[in-house]
């Protein structure tokens with residue numbers, strides 16, 4: 001876009017920004033009233049040389065790169081930043097109660113909507129509270145932007161130990177280096193536009209978190225425009241050679257299989273990969289972490305690959321393939337640890353993190369989007385093959401007075417989806433995650449690899465804020481005790497998730513690995529009765545009949561979150577978790593290393 005065009009964009013944003021401000025200031029042509037520092041730099045009627053401040057430039061840059069909101073908790077080092085965010089009205093600012101939830105909500109917003117997720121916190125106590133959520137985003141390839149307030153330069157030079165400081169004033173800066181793919185300290189506002197562009201574009205290109213530290217005397221400083229994103233250059237010759245070799249390998253395979261991994265969602269490639277699968281006429285599975293991918297994209301998915309813990313037919317399809325194409329798959333223990341046979345990755349084709357590995361060689365610097373485009377250019381469309389109808393299985397929910405088991409929860413949610421249409425799932429870690437494997441044909445966001453608890457409820461809020469879709473949250477009692485209380489913010493955020501709480505009064509997943517520990521006993525919490533105090537409706541569910549009725553009632557009730565406190569007996573596991581634990585135990589026996 002020409003400078004003039006960029007200027008016009010900037011101007012229209014400023015007019016939107018200025019309309020939101022109502023206080024004494026300089027009257028602006030064509031739009032509302034400017035405020036404070038911006039007013040002091042607004043052009044005269046002739047020159048129209050508009051200046052925005054650092055915060056406004058940063059927010060426009062975030063919005064241009066897909067962010068639709070900021071989640072945060074302020075502190076004195078971040079108050080000027082929060083004030084400018086709120087005044088600018090460029091992105092809505094949503095506060096939560098504890099920084100882990102801020103991180104999980106911003107992570108979920110990015111996963112569910114695409115583009116950048118944004119978490120704003122104060123220096124020290126706030127940012128360090130965010131560490132686990134940022135680590136999860138790094139491991140799971142989520143482009144999460146951390147905005148942290150910080151001491152001003154003159155405070156840092158005071159010679160005093162500052163509140164919220166750890167070992168040194170740089171401790172936090174060094175900590176976040178380990179959790180992000182790029183970072184910048186916006187100390188020199190003249191360099192800020194280039195720093196912001198570099199860091200935000202790194203987040204998108206690598207689909208990983210980044211860190212911006214903003215000294216508290218900088219947010220309202222005048223700042224030039226942030227350059228727009230530049231797509232990374234790709235070596236065309238290398239891309240062509242890679243695509244040709246990949247297709248040659250697939251065409252020579254008798255049992256080719258495509259496994260879809262999380263990068264396909266992170267880079268917004270589901271439609272393109274679905275079309276490629278149709279054109280290749282190839283079996284398609286997802287990885288454990290990729291569960292929920294390609295839903296609604298007209299692909300006949302064979303299922304999720306879970307090795308010994310999953311559907312034996314799906315496992316055989318993958319493990320016996322002589323042409324396994326891993327697209328965007330994280331080769332991790334949670335995706336492959338319980339394989340009956342160690343998959344020989346040297347015979348697989350693995351496109352991940354910009355590299356494409358085949359046999360004993362690797363093509364570097366080939367983003368997944370460029371590779372998929374190159375493959376589509378070389379594989380003709382098959383207009384004769386209509387996209388298969390999405391398989392929505394609603395049967396199987398039994399309505400009787402038997403006590404609820406995890407598998408009944410999946411069946412009841414499938415029945416609800418068949419009746420009313422699928423709702424997206426936000427899932428925590430515990431048996432709820434393994435149960436979610438049996439919920440068909442719907443989107444799923446969950447930390448399936450990094451596996452941190454506490455994700456479910458904040459993620460459900462982040463998903464609904466960012467997409468407007470009402471989610472079903474699946475969470476265990478242990479994880480709910482960590483961040484479930486964020487439901488108290490649901491009404492203020494305009495959210496009304498349906499929360500299915502697996503209440504077995506236990507860290508049951510740990511008990512299945514080590515039954516002798518009493519430390520897994522959590523006591524009996526009456527979560528249902530706590531819902532009203534947080535602005536929602538709660539009910540206790542014990543039988544399958546009660547479960548179906550409670551889900552119907554919850555689905556019919558809008559504007560208040562719905563909490564189903566489902567009482568589960570100890571030792572009753574989902575079929576997938578039971579198989580997973582059995583496989584892990586079997587494979588960990590001496591001499592049982594998978595072949």
Ligand code: S1T
Nearest residue numbers: 430431451452453476477478479506507508509
């Ligand atoms: N702390 C955090 C933040 N994340 C974790 N994953 C753990 C600890 C370890 C852990 C599990 S599973 C689990 C813990 C404590 C118990 C989960 O209990 P609950 O939510 O009630 O679910 P369920 O009863 O279905 O197990 C993973 C293995 O690391």
Ligand code: MG
Nearest residue numbers: 476477506508
């Ligand atoms: Mg539990």
